Amino acid sequence: MAVIFDKTKGLTDKTFHYCPGCTHGIIHRLVAEVMEELNLLDKAIGVAPVGCAVFAYDYFNCDMQEAAHGRAPAVATGIKRVHPESAVFTYQGDGDLASIGAAEIVHAAMRGEKFTTIFVNNAIYGMTGGQMAPTTLVGQKATTAPLGRDENHAGLPLRVSEMLATIPKAVFVERVSVHDVKHIIQAKKAIKKAFQAQMAGKGFTLVEVLSTCPTNWGKTPLESLKWLEENMIPYYPLGNYRSPEEVR
Amino acid sequence: MAKELWKGNEAIAEAAIKAGCRFFFGYPITPQNEIPEYMSLRMPQVDGCFLQAESEVAAINMVYGAAGAGARVMTSSSSPGISLKQEGITYCAGAELPCVIVNIVRGGPGLGGIQPAQSDYFQATKGGGHGDYRLIVLAPASVQEAVDLVQQAFDMADQYRNPVMVMGDGMIGQMMEPVEFTEVEKRPLPEKTWATTGTKGERQTNVINSLFIDPAECEKHNHRLYEKYKAIENNETRVEKYNLDGAEIVFVAYGTTARIVKNAISALEKEGIKAGMIRPITLWPYPYKAIEEAAGLDSVKAFMAVEMSMGQMVEDVRLAAAGKKPVHFYGRTGGMVPTPKAVVEQAKMILGGVK
Missing domain, CATH: 3.40.50.970 (Thiamin diphosphate (ThDP)-binding fold, Pyr/PP domains)
Incomplete structure (x- = not known):
């Protein structure tokens, strides 16, 4: 019998703790498959964040370090400087990367640190229970924005990919989504390109993945996928913002 | 070299x-x-x-x-x-x-x-x-x-x-x-x-x-x-014990302050007052035992912690002395450095008081 689908060696057998309908599991799988396909697992060192993906070190089947909240890019900098030949990645949510870790990600990009950041944007703090994130959409309800985000009070959501794409040494920046199969396939391609650009020593690489949080959005998994498509993508346009060919 | x-x-x-x-x-x-x-x-x-x-x-x-x-x-x-x-x-x-x-x-x-x-x-x-x-x-x-x-x-x-x-x-x-x-x-x-x-x-x-x-x-x-x-x-645990034999007063100081205290000890000696010093080299682990032992010496009348602070390490000196001998403090802080003269004066005041 032909094998149609097999679990990647890039993931351990540990059962994910993620909520039903959360897309972290898909994104983990894509990153792990890419590392396996590029033969990077035995030289990969990942950095897990604080937030929903805090246990990522239990799931990725490679060396891992757990970082303090927002500090994954600084930790990854230390690792990659020690082992320049290794494949280093950070896996960070939007509270971690766009709020408390904003300085670390900007300066890692500025220095052109040669690692790959998987930036999972679900427009909310998931682990702590649905608080407003820098990426929460205007009008979107959160436990610290019970009437919905008010732009006059809390500003407008941060577009991280667009911001980082202005940094010369951020050589690969792409925003993708995982709300349907077509986009999942595109997301994997982007993640693969990012790792390839890293291994070619081009500079800092980041893939922003729009993701769902049914639990804290108060929606079913299916409603969540639809909400992402109809609300997040218009504000966070998908596409490639930087690729190595652009670098002169 | x-x-x-x-x-x-x-x-x-x-x-x-x-x-x-x-x-x-x-x-x-x-x-x-x-x-x-x-x-x-x-x-x-x-x-x-x-x-x-x-x-x-x-x-x-x-x-x-x-x-x-x-x-x-x-x-x-x-x-x-x-x-x-x-x-x-x-x-x-x-x-x-x-x-x-x-x-x-x-x-x-x-x-x-x-x-x-x-x-x-x-x-x-x-x-x-x-x-x-x-x-x-x-x-x-x-x-x-x-x-x-x-x-x-x-x-x-x-x-x-x-x-x-x-x-x-x-x-x-x-x-x-x-x-x-x-x-x-x-x-x-x-x-x-x-x-x-x-x-x-x-x-x-x-x-x-x-x-x-x-x-x-x-x-x-x-x-x-x-x-x-x-x-x-x-x-x-590391500590320097300096001039403890027969000391009436034992200073406890570390770092730069210990250098200043050594000058004060020489000055006191010229005035016929025997002083010694315990200098912690490791602040953690702290040399409690050295202080405890000095507290048991018959000659020792008092301890005096000298720091460039309002008195932080002195708390560990008190813990170690455990009430066996009085523990005094002298410090300058905010970037001010104690002078040997001020340390001498403080020590003499303490010994006067102890006597």
Whole structure:
């Protein structure tokens, strides 16, 4: 019998703790498959964040370090400087990367640190229970924005990919989504390109993945996928913002 | 090697290089700037890496990453910057990452000042960051001792998988003194089999982590850390006992202040007053036993802690003396340095009172 689908060696057998309908599991799988396909697992060192993906070190089947909240890019900098030949990645949510870790990600990009950041944007703090994130959409309800985000009070959501794409040494920046199969396939391609650009020593690489949080959005998994498509993508346009060919 | 004249900060940096430190992450702050400046020039010469981080917070987290990746790594800062590093320091302690942190202490609190101080004693020895953990804290009293201790600090860090802080003050960092770089005694050190180097297909995956979500596991982790701290207390406590024989008054002072106290002891001797000193070299583990023993000496009438602070280490002196002898305190703070004359006067006042 032909094998149609097999679990990647890039993931351990540990059962994910993620909520039903959360897309972290898909994104983990894509990153792990890419590392396996590029033969990077035995030289990969990942950095897990604080937030929903805090246990990522239990799931990725490679060396891992757990970082303090927002500090994954600084930790990854230390690792990659020690082992320049290794494949280093950070896996960070939007509270971690766009709020408390904003300085670390900007300066890692500025220095052109040669690692790959998987930036999972679900427009909310998931682990702590649905608080407003820098990426929460205007009008979107959160436990610290019970009437919905008010732009006059809390500003407008941060577009991280667009911001980082202005940094010369951020050589690969792409925003993708995982709300349907077509986009999942595109997301994997982007993640693969990012790792390839890293291994070619081009500079800092980041893939922003729009993701769902049914639990804290108060929606079913299916409603969540639809909400992402109809609300997040218009504000966070998908596409490639930087690729190595652009670098002169 | 002959003696050379070295500025404290630069000597500390060179000592780290000589100890095999090849990664340095730092951020500018006075009065320790010569350390990152020296490293920026020197590291490339030895195929090492100097990186100026965007903040002290980032610098200590780069240290975390590099230490977790198995490297000999150091950062340096001064008081306000060390406050910023506390998050990373407790993570390093929790994940048991060997690294060396230099604090060239200046006056506080807040922005404080840029002159020498010892007011970070509590922060260095009683926690600093959150959670139950200990740093090994080394307090050099001369540039030569700074050079020797920095080299040993890396071995201590590796032996115990624990962060080590070298705590000087602005005076140690800024003054020039004759220095001889001698080989420090090598310790047998364990292999870093835990480091994240990439598995290379040769071993199981390694994880650097301080998260234990099950409280029973977290408690077990803390107990294991404390067994290690107990071993450090037993093996690494260092103290200089000076002129204790027949001393009426015993000063307790560390770092630059101990140098000043030695002058005061000579001055007192000329006036026929016998004084001695206990100089902690390790601030943690603290040499309680040396003080306890001195408290038992018949000649000793009182202790006097001298610090460049409002009185921090004096609390440990009181703990050790345990009420057997009175413990007095004299200090200057905010960047002011005590004079030998003031120390002499204080001592005479205390002895008058004790008599």
